[in-house]
Amino acid sequence: MEKRLKNGQHWTDTQGNPIHAHGGCILKIEDRFYWYGEDRRKNYYVSCYSSRDLMNWKFENHILTTESKILKYYDSAQLKNEDGKKINIERPKIIYNEITKKYVMWAHYENGYDYKQAAVAIASCDSPTGDFCYHGCFNPLQNMSRDCTLFIDKNNTPFFVSTAQNNANLNVYSISDDYMSVNKLEKVLFKGEYREAPAFFETRDKLFLLTSKCTGWSPNQGGYAHADNMISRWSEIYDFGDETTYHTQPAFVLTLNTNQGKQYVYIGDRWGGNEWNGVDRNDFVYDNSSYYFSLINIDESNVINLEKCNEFTFDINTSSFRVWNSEK
Ligand code: DGJ
Numbered sequence: 001m002e003k004r005l006k007n008g009q010h011w012t013d014t015q016g017n018p019i020h021a022h023g024g025c026i027l028k029i030e031d032r033f034y035w036y037g038e039d040r041r042k043n044y045y046v047s048c049y050s051s052r053d054l055m056n057w058k059f060e061n062h063i064l065t066t067e068s069k070i071l072k073y074y075d076s077a078q079l080k081n082e083d084g085k086k087i088n089i090e091r092p093k094i095i096y097n098e099i100t101k102k103y104v105m106w107a108h109y110e111n112g113y114d115y116k117q118a119a120v121a122i123a124s125c126d127s128p129t130g131d132f133c134y135h136g137c138f139n140p141l142q143n144m145s146r147d148c149t150l151f152i153d154k155n156n157t158p159f160f161v162s163t164a165q166n167n168a169n170l171n172v173y174s175i176s177d178d179y180m181s182v183n184k185l186e187k188v189l190f191k192g193e194y195r196e197a198p199a200f201f202e203t204r205d206k207l208f209l210l211t212s213k214c215t216g217w218s219p220n221q222g223g224y225a226h227a228d229n230m231i232s233r234w235s236e237i238y239d240f241g242d243e244t245t246y247h248t249q250p251a252f253v254l255t256l257n258t259n260q261g262k263q264y265v266y267i268g269d270r271w272g273g274n275e276w277n278g279v280d281r282n283d284f285v286y287d288n289s290s291y292y293f294s295l296i297n298i299d300e301s302n303v304i305n306l307e308k309c310n311e312f313t314f315d316i317n318t319s320s321f322r323v324w325n326s327e328k
Helices: none
Strands: 024-029 032-038 044-051 060-063 088-097 104-112 120-124 134-139 146-150 159-165 169-175 180-189 195-202 206-211 222-227 238-240 249-258 260-268 290-298 304-305 311-315 320-324
Touching: 024 260, 032 088, 044 088, 060 120, 088 146, 088 260, 104 146, 146 195, 159 180, 159 195, 206 249, 238 304, 260 320, 290 320
Parallel strands: 024 088, 024 249, 195 249
Antiparallel strands: 024 032, 032 044, 044 060, 088 104, 104 120, 120 134, 146 159, 159 169, 169 180, 195 206, 206 222, 222 238, 249 260, 260 290, 290 304, 311 320
């Protein structure tokens, strides 16, 4: 029987261990997908898995841990507190730098005690699955920076986008050629609208942003907006998915080049997994968090729709993703 992966269930890697890649991102390198995300177990921060079909994931490495090598670029560069307590690394995003030939990770940094530092952490590595080297954390142009993402647009311009002013705004920064620092604040999106979980993707004629509202770990109505490019005028925010985005929050959008054109795959987190009933948003088991992959459909008027998706399959031959809501 054809294998399907069921959304919201606890997925395991090819050795039968739970997959911990929360708030993450997926890179395609040659014929393989590399999935990176938060792993809060033991001394881990970020883990990496690889797959050819988005369903069978091989564990690759705990790429950032409390013991990772530190090569200071910023003054503040500790991977644990004086008392040994872990720091917090959230929503890691990785892009490849053609000039330095390094995979560079940007993530949300907090000190492990509270969410007041609101900074960005940077790490890098020569290989996609190697031990990343930690370079420290900073506040971009002295701004607060929490939920964040990296995006390289079709002109090859990289941007860092993160929530600022206590999550009220989404700041768009251009970044340096080596991807180690921010250059300039290019744009402030949705001022005062308290949006989180930004995830970008680009079609032939529009740049889209998916974003959640700001309700801690509780899922809420997903929103999207579009623009001609990052620094042009953006549309207002429209709803997508249902009032809880099918109990998920966006992490990333994976663009697939199928033999019938592009597909856009929503990579979302179901914080607390299916066990969490959403009654008390602070009372859930983080490690039970699961995932939700589905297709984003876009019509001619640039209206998007996230397909409700019970299970999915992926065809390696055509590189295409398929949603299943029927019984086998
Ligand atoms: C929502 C964010 O999107 C998550 O990454 C996490 O920071 C929680 N807020 C913390 O409340």
